[in-house]
Amino acid sequence: MITSACYPICPYSTQINFKAVVDTLIPSSIMAYQSGWTFQYGGVDLCTWEYLMMSFDSLPTPLANKTSHLLDVAAFFIYKEYGHSSFSPCEGLFSTLSRKDRFVALDYLLNLQIPPGMLPVPYRNDPVLIQITVDSIYQLTYFGYYSEWYGYGETRCNPPSFRHLCTYPISWSYTGYPGPSFGYRDFRGYLLNMQNLKSE
Numbered sequence: 001m002i003t004s005a006c007y008p009i010c011p012y013s014t015q016i017n018f019k020a021v022v023d024t025l026i027p028s029s030i031m032a033y034q035s036g037w038t039f040q041y042g043g044v045d046l047c048t049w050e051y052l053m054m055s056f057d058s059l060p061t062p063l064a065n066k067t068s069h070l071l072d073v074a075a076f077f078i079y080k081e082y083g084h085s086s087f088s089p090c091e092g093l094f095s096t097l098s099r100k101d102r103f104v105a106l107d108y109l110l111n112l113q114i115p116p117g118m119l120p121v122p123y124r125n126d127p128v129l130i131q132i133t134v135d136s137i138y139q140l141t142y143f144g145y146y147s148e149w150y151g152y153g154e155t156r157c158n159p160p161s162f163r164h165l166c167t168y169p170i171s172w173s174y175t176g177y178p179g180p181s182f183g184y185r186d187f188r189g190y191l192l193n194m195q196n197l198k199s200e
Contacts, residue, residue: 014065015053025141026048028042029042043145048144052137073114074109075094078101150167
């Protein structure tokens, strides 16, 4: 069962749709080398779907649930193309698609191939908002995955000023990022002694 400490009352269908998006863009994988292999955690493993939901719900008008409905409508059109037209769009439908078909659904939305009048408010008849939303899904997913989000542990649901790293973010090792460096002093000019001041 999918649970979220950040969104304990968020609809289950919204959670599984955002989890499906993240799983599509950054799935877990096996990295093979001559000397062996390693397992690379995917976006779902690192709770990136929570970051994506938080980002959409932190807007002036929360959009996580609305975006989930948008994905469900896109999934309905995919099924309709396959000849499954005996049902209407339902919550969580996007999560039932294969990874390949989820990409197709996102492309349908990005390229405005779904009648805009059939989309949920506030996306209805607003092609610019639709494209911005799909672009944001891609960008925020990768940003959340490669940031320190997972490292915040139980504090990641807190306001930014109350978060702190509880563990080393796994994705940092994938990019070779060594982590923050503390103790560097700002350059504040050259040191002057009294002799220099007297000569002036």
